[in-house]
Amino acid sequence: MIAAAYPGSAPPRSSAAVVAAIDLKGVTKTYAGRDGGSVHALGPVDLRIEPGSFVSVVGPSGCGKSTLLRLVAGLELPNEGVMQRYGTALDGPSHEVGIVFQEHVLFPWITVLENVLLPADVLALPKAISRERAMRLLEMTGLKDFAHLRPQMLSGGMKQRAAFCRAMLSDPRLLLLDEPFGALDALTREELSLELSRLWQELGRTALLITHDIEEAILLGDRVLIMSERPGTIRTDIAVDLPRPRNADTVKLPRFQEIKHQVRDIIFNRAQA
């Protein structure tokens, strides 16, 4: 159940023949402080994400989760280590990656639809096709009737859905989610995470989810990575062998509870990782 902590064997289905969506080896990140000091935020981290899998990351606040995601996104460069995305060097942002940030980051001066279409504008994708795709995504997320409103007219959950649509517009192979539901209430959170689970299965993408909610991590993930205190390393890599599609009843399964206790024990140091 608990795959050995890295470095070590990746989950069983990985084989040398399959190119990893993400492959990090010995990656560290140190931020230069303003007063000459520096913050060792992350690593060394080894991480391999199989194409089509959903990987959740949990860890204490400030342990470098966002840093990990920003590195994978190409928004930050590592101080040490090698990073690859689909077999090629990862050295900057890519249109193959869609990101949903903790805050929705929607522009208030354009409509929801125009926000969703932003990647198409930046990447100069064909207009008509993009528009059609945007409308389909908005329909899938129940926002069709709000397409022509400004985002500030939407509720928090709706904004986050719109941000998800925007991240999916360019049909990215890899979806990065940094506490996408962090700012939402518990009910909306659960509803949206189940929705995300459904959409992810429907769209068949690789996903990396940062969260501080253990249930959410298990409910959505094929694997749950537990990070240590800063500088964050991956302490434990737990395989989530729960059936899909997952739904509101998944959390009631004994196996779900079992995994949940396992994760909690590791996080709160009641078990040896």
Next chain:
Amino acid sequence: MAASSSRLIGRAATPLIYLVLLAAWELLADTLKVPAWILPAPSAIFQAAVKWAPELIQDGWVTLRETVGGFLLAIVLSLPLAILISLNPLARKLLYPILLGLQSVPKVAVAPLVILWFGLSEWPKIVVVVLVCFFPILVNMVAGLEAVPKTMLDLMRSLGASPHMVFRRLRLPVALPHFFTGCKVAVTFAVIGAVISEFVAAQDGLGYLILISTAQSQTPLAFAAIALLTLLSIALFHGVEFIERRVVDWTP
């Protein structure tokens, strides 16, 4: 019921306080018998305004033209500079000290020189207005272009947006409310700039009218001209605000 009546009071409050003040002024001027050439009563000012309406309109038009002309020219000149300063650190280092120096020179002091250089046309007055308006617009625009939240920049970067795209889709819209803040400050300064230059050397404009009417002890006319200037300034401010509400329709 209570809410609507309190709203009514709220709406009526501003005109009401003005009326009360005017009435008090009228009453005091009447009872204290202040000579009209020192402080005329509102009724006397009103009479002067009616009597001299053609002059007031003609000179008001001149001042309005200088004010608006200089204000628009200041926008045209400061926008490219603001963009340059915000995009280029070297330009910022070179230009900001010069512009700050220019701004620190008292405009009243340079007005005679400007008139010396540009001669007796409308141009020296427009130049003084530009000098007065330029800085608030520039400073606010630069601040606006740099007020972009990091999260939004990250989003654009993650999409691989070019600097041009970041500017057009992100920096410019973020800067717009700041730009209008600068414009609102500048447009009220603009009226002052126009009047200063008319004080120094002119044959027309409301500043000139104030100057000659006080020299000839036509104090009620001077007051009428001042009142018109004030109205002009308020109207221009609201004009800019009106355009702002049309353009910047996303801030609450």
